[in-house]
Amino acid sequence: MRKDCLSGNQKRSALGAGRILFASLASLSFSSGYQDSRLKKFFSRNGTVILGFIFILSLIVLFAVGLSQNRKTSENFKYGIVFDAGSSHTTMYIYKWSAEKVNDTGLVYEIEACKVKGPGISTYATKLQELPIYLTQCMGRAKELIPKYKHQETPIYLGATAGMRLLSLEDAKLANKILSAVTSLLSSYPFNFRGARIISGSEEGAYGWITINYLLGILKEKQYSKDPSLEKNESQETYGALDLGGASTQITFVPKTVTKNTASKLMKFRLYGKNYSVFTHSYLCYGMDQALLRKLAKDSKNAVLEAYMEPCFHPGYERTVDLHEIYNTTCAWTFKVWLPFNKIRIQGSGNFEKCLQSINELFSISYCRYTSCAFNSVSRPSVHGKFGAFSAYYYVMEFLNLTSDKVSSRDMVNEKMRTFCSTPWEVVNTTFIGVKEKYLSEYCFAGSYILKLLEYYNFTDYWNHIEFMDKINNNAEAGWTLGYMLNLTNIIPAELPPPKPFSRPTYISLMVVFSLVLAAVFILGSVLFHKSWYFWN
């Protein structure tokens, strides 16, 4: 703990040293007496002055060291706000970091994740007037948490992901309308609004990669990390990043080898003085919600009498959906067939093997007019090393108890999934009280989909390679927003850090060294003085 002034002990030891010194000087003066010789006179008059001068100088140095040690070091914090406008929901993250910067990149951590009530921002195209209410609660939270005098300098960014990417493909004007409305709304707050935009799939993947490697302490050995074992790990390989959203999914990693085909998919970063070339690919329409819609669209053509059996839903579970709802998305339009009814009743049969087979068809055919949808045609270097999987990967696998630390073989995974999917809906619904029905009813599909997706990425034994992550080191959530913020801190002006005061051990060592020097000066001075006194006498 640093204090504003010298502590009691420090004061006492300084006073004690002073008393001893003056006593020594007095005895020196006394022993020198009033002698006749000139040198004797010189020493008797000036010896005390010289030693007194050295004493006062040393005291000044000691006090200066003490003051620099004890100077109040109130850190200058900066704040940044990033809105993650996802396809299913929006979350506002507030980050905080010291103005002190290391190699051009600030040390940023999350102080708030405010979930905006309501669906994804892309659904507001026809109700722009509702946007102020949508964002007001979280913006209020930002005003509360960030000190008022910091508001003007605090940047706000809004990044929209796959939901807005899809809307933009369907109707670019509508997507721009939403962004404009959000822009004028966020600009009206006292913060420094820096833009609302749709981030590309590559950015989403790459910033997610930066986030997890930053939080794991891999990018910089001196960065903030609560786990000392993670420090000084310069040669540690970076983690690959797997992000699964509602409308798109990303895979990002540093490839071992780069081919001509993959070179164009590399993103380059310089972080903490090091260069990174990262391969990233975003699969639009391969997010969980869009994958389910595509599956339902694909299988609804098998409907007889307005109903069909769905192996990825629990036995006894029923859902009636509007055909318009499933056929009308960009991702599912290729499955559109004419059916003599508007609604369809989907009845669960809870058959894990059949569910996997059905999901398989989503990967094996090119169903989409955009090249990025063609899963199998994407050239990609082979995966290697460790990966961190977050967002829906984490929510689903954690719920199903299928994270890497809980499974050890394919048989174990299959057995768990078979049992879960075949559990009657009534049992599931009464066992997991409090879980949102949408999530609960879709965990069988979601788990099966994730297993297939990882298989297509060539993770045959994912539990040996993938860590499912949520909040890393209790510091911040895994996701693209922190990486975005980290990258943007390069353009946020930051003061040069004030010179660092001494650490406590350095301070104590300095005090000891100066005391020893002081004592040595006295001993030497008095020896020399007495020698010369005897010599002249």
Ligand SMILES: Nc1ncnc2c1ncn2[C@@H]1O[C@H](COP(=O)(O)OP(=O)(O)O)[C@@H](O)[C@H]1O
């Ligand atoms: N607790 C949860 N359990 C299961 N799924 C969840 C949970 N919370 C969020 N999700 C899912 O995670 C996904 C998040 O996607 P989102 O970030 O909104 O989309 P995108 O990144 O594609 O724009 C959605 O499919 C959402 O339904």
Ligand SMILES: [Ca+2]
């Ligand atoms: Ca997301």
